[in-house]
Amino acid sequence: MKLSKKQFKQDFEERLTSKFATDITKAGSQEKYAALASVVKHYYTKIWADDNDYKDETGKKQAYYFSIEFLPGKMLKSNLLNLGILNTVKEALAELGINLDEVAESEPDMAIGNGGLGRLASCFMDSLASTGLPANGNGIRYRYGLFKQKIIDGYQVELPDSWLNNGNPWEVRRADKAVEVRFGGEVWLEDDGKGNLLPHYKNQERVLAVPYDTPMVGFENTTVNNMCLWRSEVPQDLDPKFQNLEYMRQTSMLSAELYPDDSNYDGRLLRLKQEYFFVSAGLQRIMRHYKSTHKKDVRNIADYIAVHINDTHPALCVPEFMRILVDEYGVGWNRAWDTTVKVMSYTNHTILSEALEKWPEDMVKHLLPRIYQIIVEIDRRRTAELLPKIGATLVHNTRIIRDGQIHMAHLSIIGSHSTNGVAKLHSDLLKDVELHDFYEIYPERFNNKTNGIADRRWIQISNERLSGVLDETIGTSWRHDLNDLVKLEVYKDDESVLECLQAAKYDDKLRLAALIKERNGIVVNPEAIFDVQVKRLHAYKRQLLNVLHILKLYFELKDEPELDVVPRVFIFGAKAAPGYHYAKSIIKAINEIANMINNDKTIADKIKVVFMENYNVSLAELIIPAANVGEQISLASKEASGTSNMKFMLNGALTMGTLDGANIEIFEAAGEGNNFVFGLTKDEVYEYYRNGNYNARDIYEQNPIVHRILDSFIDGTIPNISMEGPEIFDSLTTYNDEYFVLRDFNDYVRAQKELETLYRDKKAWTQASLMNIANVGRFSSDRTVKEYADDIWHIKAKK
Missing domain, CATH: 3.40.50.2000 (Glycogen Phosphorylase B;)
Known part of the structure; x- marks a missing residue:
């Protein structure tokens, strides 16, 4: 964008006065940061709105990147750079006696990630926008993230990372786009009289998922993609008898911290609950948007939507998408399964057995009864189909449900059309060793996408x-x-x-x-x-x-x-x-x-x-x-x-x-x-x-x-x-x-x-x-996302 130093200084001083009723000589660093962020947000809002309109009007296929964590870092300088105004703003602030680097210090790191997995997801978000590719992130808006590490007497001590104390100026709360996610209770199937089995529910726990959208500004272009992060809240119409302190605490914990301690049953249950929470919320929003913009048969959704499972945490995308297609849209099982496989793709990030998620059958059955039924049916149908073709050994080794455990990597591979590793050696090991049985069955699904950085x-x-x-x-x-x-x-x-x-x-x-x-x-x-x-x-x-x-x-x-x-x-x-x-x-x-x-x-x-x-x-x-x-x-x-x-x-x-x-x-x-x-x-x-x-x-x-x-x-x-x-x-x-x-x-x-x-x-x-x-x-992650776009998601860059 074109911006003069004179215009910026005028915008900045006006915003400082309107937001905080103060001027540059009296404003504190936090006030200067908030005012500056507000100005920058104003600069890209029109670009964001126009790009959203462009995507809706053209109906181009979009990708949705589901990740349990993102690790964006500070957004101020990134947004200034990508808008092409970093030097202009830095020089203008200097003329006002303000050091941009000192102002940027007031911005906290977004504590919604941990390590390489989250940082990769954020590099991809930057690159997808910067290459003009229509793709969106989907995750959780953690209140505290992982933890703030202190070293006391040489020991690591974990403290809450309260990164949201002063709010997040980059996000937009979309209360009108909130959806409900439901857990537990009882579910049974009844014939509707037309030969269809419809699910009926009782005594479910209801949680409101509220999306917070953070724009991902492309580098010197007109693409602004969206990173949607979900916050868990109590539904406003919930029966008062259920609104006790324990219910409210459990609801808030869903979006409180990344990777709760899984050394006990309650911690593992919370992790599983988090995974379904952001998967269900994200897919529900996608379906709503698809129906409102495309108004086309959901059975053709694979022509317009690609969903990517980043590691196994979002593996429940597979059965949840099946639930939505079969239960809510009345799509027949076989057509729904074919559509699901075409929509889904999966990145494997590890060969460490302890990192390949497995959930006890009983836990999934208790927490997600309908999802459990669907997983059982996926596993049953696949076994019946493949047993006469490939034999018992290969089928058993690749079962989704085995030894009382639900294997999330198996679910992800079976329920998607693409499985990729993230470096040549890693991808070769997946094919030759760790996932060799799957490679024997689905060789065309395996490929490599070496990671990159923004x-x-x-x-x-x-x-x-x-x-x-x-x-x-x-x-x-x-x-x-x-x-x-x-x-x-x-x-x-x-x-x-x-x-x-x-x-x-x-x-x-x-x-x-x-x-x-x-x-x-x-x-x-x-x-x-x-x-x-x-x-x-x-x-x-x-x-x-x-x-x-x-x-x-x-x-x-x-x-x-x-x-x-x-x-x-x-x-x-x-x-x-x-x-x-x-x-x-x-x-x-x-x-x-x-x-x-x-x-x-x-x-x-x-x-x-x-x-x-x-x-x-x-x-x-x-x-x-x-x-x-x-x-x-x-x-x-x-x-x-x-x-x-x-x-x-x-x-x-x-x-x-x-x-x-x-x-x-x-x-x-x-x-x-x-x-x-x-x-x-x-x-x-x-x-x-x-x-x-x-x-x-x-x-x-x-x-x-x-x-x-x-x-x-x-x-x-x-x-x-x-x-x-x-x-x-x-x-x-x-x-x-x-x-x-x-x-x-x-x-x-x-x-x-x-x-x-x-x-x-x-x-x-x-x-x-x-x-x-x-x-x-x-x-460069620009190269990586272009390979994903061409080979897996089949999405096209904005021209």
């Missing part, structure tokens, strides 16, 4: 210094097509460009160093290697391998204080699930090791360890641009894709990684010698599984370096881990090191020495950094 947020917004260097060197076309960064390759030997890249990285490191001092009270050396591992804390991601290497360096320096090493700052950021005791023990160990090393004056500045609490999108936007190294060290075959690896690559960090997830494709893109590869391959991992001959205790007994490091967890060397130390020690020895940390340790050390050697050669390091930036184009 580069607008991860460099244009978060790394203005590097963005400026790129603009000056290769022009600005890369801002619209990330593949144009390949133009940077010709400057690999240009000393002035290399120096500019070095200066940009140094500035980002200074910025992060200031934040570390402010938040952690730790002074770090910006000349040191900033070695970063930021991601969810999980044993398979192997933060512990990183920790063992840190201890190795520490003990070497204790033995030989004059040892010539390149100074290192090891930076961690991670949340552990509240019920994941082992992960929380590792966080405690990291923090105690940090205290031990950082306060050891004999080490000086050669090693510093920093754990940054409450890792979120905004913190990532400061950490990732400053990183020299991104640690992507999961056990090969365990990480589906990873997207932080792509963000590090975009910002010129080198990857220390295993041949896992998208690392493989990153190493291939950047070229040999521009990253650091170590560790077992997935074939070697599976060979250990087949043979069962891995013995971690032997490594501990035979490797004196490993022996000393592990002993430090139990002999008092590391202070204040009397409970956690033995737990970690036993996991690696007595319980045979599930994720092969000790097996990969020596090779990890070798790769770390290669890293240090390369860092000593400033030019060679910067050239490797340049090659990573230049070849990151294929990891």
